[in-house]
Amino acid sequence: MTRTMWDSSVGKKTVMAVSGLIMLAYLVVHMLGNLKIFFGSDDFNHYAHWLRTLGEPFLHYEWALWIIRVVLVAAVVAHAVSAYQLSRRDLRARPTKYVHKKPRTSYATRTMRWGGVILGLFIVWHILDLTTGTVHPDGFQSGHPYQNVIDTFSTWYGSVVYIVAMLALGLHIRHGFWSAAQTLGVGSRTRDRAFKTIANALALVLTVGFIAVPVGVMTGVVS
Amino acid sequence: MKLTLRVWRQQNADADGAMSTYDVDDISADMSFLEMLDTLNEELILRGDDPVAFDHDCREGICGACSLVINGDAHGPERTTTCQLHMRSFEDGDTIDIEPWRASAFPVVKDLVVDRSAFDRIIQAGGYVTAPTGAAPEAHATPVPKPDADFAFENAECIGCGACVAACPNGAAMLFTSAKVNHLNVLPQGAPERETRVLDMVAQMDEEGFGGCTLAGECATACPKGIPLVSITGMNKEWLRATRKSGRR
Structure with missing residues (x-):
């Protein structure tokens, strides 16, 4: 069954749909957590610390966080590998392009591949910036996420990279969520409008919710 | 009408092709697109040139033989087959690009x-x-719920022209394959092979080198028979169901 899944173009799309939905669910929680920054440094730092004690005493310190990280890395890898292999297949399927070119499909649909690459690069940047602190400006302080966030968004490039990536994320979800519904076979004529609306709502809420943080820092609401 | 045609000319499968430009005059707005090409070919033959080769058969929109990409659209600007497209859809003085279906699976x-x-x-x-079905049976011998019959019929309308592949940015054959899978899978007559049908047809589709589906929706827009995009959703559902079932055996 695993073999059938991975060897088929339809099966690989299923892998993409499921891994995409896992990442989407995480992003909703991540975005809501981020908004705690508007309640001040104590609230935000306490929340960040709580994430490490999540599941205690059943789980040890940071275990829940590491389980989430492993699941997410698996989802990102599965999503990216499937996307790469499917894209290769798609490009091979039309070796000769049409001479008469037309702007086809919506912007969100056309930008799925490059948007996905941008998001992949952003994830690397984001972890190096706010998890490991490797590329962080002004000395990264482990255990002080509130200050780290403010330092990052106090640089122009920190905010630009973040905002561009979040716009790409919105477009990706707009087409991706609805597509996942079709791939998993739960879409139908009667439910089509509902899935499109949910996709647009998720895209909008996530983009606005995430961008609110750098905008908050830049406007001085968060300092 | 006076038109400039830019037509893909390619001597054979191995030769390199290129767009060639032809001027045609005295085209009536009531001619079909294929009749317009016939006019061009008559001139080419009189000149001693090689006529443009194109597929056509019934010329009444039901056989699925005609297959031209006109100005970047499979079957041209109207939602119909090329043979049912008329020159009134164009303006006097237009330049029209005519290309074959482009897909590695369609050389x-x-x-x-x-x-x-x-x-x-x-x-x-x-x-x-x-x-074995024999002669047409009595219509009520096998009860079929009306929505199922409608969905089966909607999918059975597919004439296999390949416009979906031509229009798809990935050269995918998902709409064609889904139409053929759904129209049998939804009916009791097709039930015995419900699982093997979808698994085998999707595997063959991949084997032929068609691309994958990115839900761009271009196929359903180009389809002259109006096979809906939701047919692909239906096939995905059937494929997942069959994969689960075959895993249990």
């Missing part, structure tokens, strides 16, 4: 003719019922 045979036997092999992989 060009000559000029605008492509080899679509990949579709035949997808059908051979499972697009049939194994029960």
Whole structure:
């Protein structure tokens, strides 16, 4: 069954749909957590610390966080590998392009591949910036996420990279969520409008919710 | 009408092709697109040139033989087959680009003719019922719920022209394959092969080198028979169901 899944173009799309939905669910929680920054440094730092004690005493310190990280890395890898292999297949399927070119499909649909690459690069940047602190400006302080966030968004490039990536994320979800519904076979004529609306709502809420943080820092609401 | 045509000319499957420009005059707005090409070919023959090769058969929009990409649209600007497209859809003085279906699974045979036997092999992989059906049975012998009958009929309208593949940015045959899978899978007559049909036809579709689906929706827009995009959703559902079932065996 695993073999059938991975060897088929339809099966690989299923892998993409499921891994995409896992990442989407995480992003909703991540975005809501981020908004705690508007309640001040104590609230935000306490929340960040709580994430490490999540599941205690059943789980040890940071275990829940590491389980989430492993699941997410698996989802990102599965999503990216499937996307790469499917894209290769798609490009091979039309070796000769049409001479008469037309702007086809919506912007969100056309930008799925490059948007996905941008998001992949952003994830690397984001972890190096706010998890490991490797590329962080002004000395990264482990255990002080509130200050780290403010330092990052106090640089122009920190905010630009973040905002561009979040716009790409919105477009990706707009087409991706609805597509996942079709791939998993739960879409139908009667439910089509509902899935499109949910996709647009998720895209909008996530983009606005995430961008609110750098905008908050830049406007001085968060300092 | 006076028109400038830019037509894909390619001597054979191995030769390199290119767009050639032709001027045609005295085109009536009531001519079909194929009649316009016939006019061009008559002139070419009189001049001693090689006529443009293109596929056509019934010329009444039901056989699925015609296959031209006109100005970047499979079957041209109207939602119909090329043979049912009329010159009134164009303006006097227009330049019209005419190209063959573009897909590695549909190699060009000559000029605008492509080899679509990949579709035949997808059908051979499972697009049939194994029960001997004989003559048309009494209509009420096998009860079929009305919505199922409607969905089956909607999908059965597919004429296998390949416009979906031509229009798809990935050269995918998902709309064609889904139409053929759904129209049998939804009916009791197709039930015995419900799982093997979808698994085998999708596997053959991949084998032929068609691309994958990115839900761009271009196929359903180009389809002259109006096969809906939701047919693909239906096939995905059938495929997942069959994969789960075959895993349990």
